[in-house]
Amino acid sequence: MTTGSVEASSLSRLQACLQAARPPFLVLAPLCAMLGVIAALVAGIEVAPRDVALVVIGSLLAHAAVNLLNEHHDYGSGLDGATRPTPFSGGSGALPACPGAAPWVRLAGRACIGATVAIGAYFLHRQGPEMLWFGGAGLVLVVFYTGWIVRxxxxxxxxxxxxxxxxxxLGSHWAVGGELNHLALAVTPMPLLLVSALLLVNQLPDIEADRRAGRRHLAIVLGPVKAARLAAVLNLSAYLALGSVLALGWLPATTWPVLLLLVPVAGLAIGLLRLRCGDFGSDRTRLLPVMTAQVAVVLASLLLLDLSLWWGA
Incomplete structure (x- = not known):
């Protein structure tokens, strides 16, 4: 093998690793981490820029680790070959296109975990043993998601x-401030509910393939129509939770504009409720717009919540 072909092979493997990390979707992590950071700023806590940078980097690495390990597992199990990919589900296609990159993707996932743990160790030293609760929980979710949690x-x-x-x-909030307050607790339900809805919607096209691969998530148990209805409830519940904490005065008045997004969220919920079994098979013309709307609702909601909360700092 010539030097040029070796370099090309290495480059293709690196490109496969980058593709398997799903870069377009990694924006979700810093949007969530910044909620905790901005809540600390609103509370008057002095935040070091270096700590903010490490929190954002750590969140990105943790998210990338999940994506990389999930891609490696799904390729090895044959699930990638059994699914019809959509822009939001079914894998990135990196490993089927470059099978030789599989060990690299696994190594990259493990490297991301190692770097995340190193950042966590820094905050453990800086903010005390309470960081173990957040770091330990995050590590469990990253490591056990694909092999155990999906069952x-x-x-x-x-x-x-x-x-x-x-x-x-809450972990990012403690990392930069060394404490928790009502602001951080008040903004937590929105990402909890919206991201759970996002995953559920993204599982809808792959129910049969996931079942054959041995997975047993809630979309499989409930069936596609009932799972779509549950996703609608989760989306609306996120805004019910936000409206409740705003009415209680737990968030600055600048965050009220986030509730304007309730209009598209209601539209998304209606779209989910109208889905029927035929929309999940070979004809996905009604499902794909709903999946697109779900991603848009999650990102827009978290971005606007970040900006409006920061405006009140």
Missing amino acids: HPLICLLAPGLGFGPVMV
């Missing part, structure tokens, strides 16, 4: 929401 329906439903909600929001 337990209720845990699988809640795991992503718990990871991006209580673990990431």
Whole structure:
């Protein structure tokens, strides 16, 4: 093999690792982590810029680790070959296109975990043993998600929401401030519920393939129509929770505009409630717009909550 072909092969493997990390979706992690950071600023806590940078980097690495390990597992189990990918589900296609990158993807996932643990160790030293609660919970969710959590329906439903909600929001808040306050607790339900809804919706196209691969998430247990209805309830519940904490005065008045997104959220819920069994098979013309709307609702909600909360700092 010539030097040029070796370099090309290495480059393709690196590109496969990057693709398997799903970069377009990694924006979710810093949006959630920044909720905790901004809540600390609103509370008047002095926050070091270096700590903010490490929190954001750690959140990105943790999210990338889940994606990489999930891609490696799904390729090895044959699940990638059994699914019809959508822009939001069914894998990135990196490993089927470059099978030789599989060990690299696994190594990259483990490296991301190692770097995340190192950042966690820094905050453990800086903010005390309480960081172990957040770091330990996050590590469990990352390591056990693909192999174990996806076989337990209720845990699988809640795991992503718990990871991006209580673990990431409250963990980042403690990491930069060394305490928890009502602001951080008040913003936690929104990512918890919205991210759980996002995962559930993204599982809808892959129910049959996931069942054959041995997974047992809630979309499999409930069936596609009932799972879609549950996703609608989760989306609306996120805004009910936000409206409740706003009415109680637990968040600054600047966060009220986030409730304007209730209009598209209601539209999304209606779209989910109108889905029928035929929409999940070979004809996905009605399902894909709903999946797109779900991603847009999650990202727009968290971004606007971040900005409006920061405006009140």
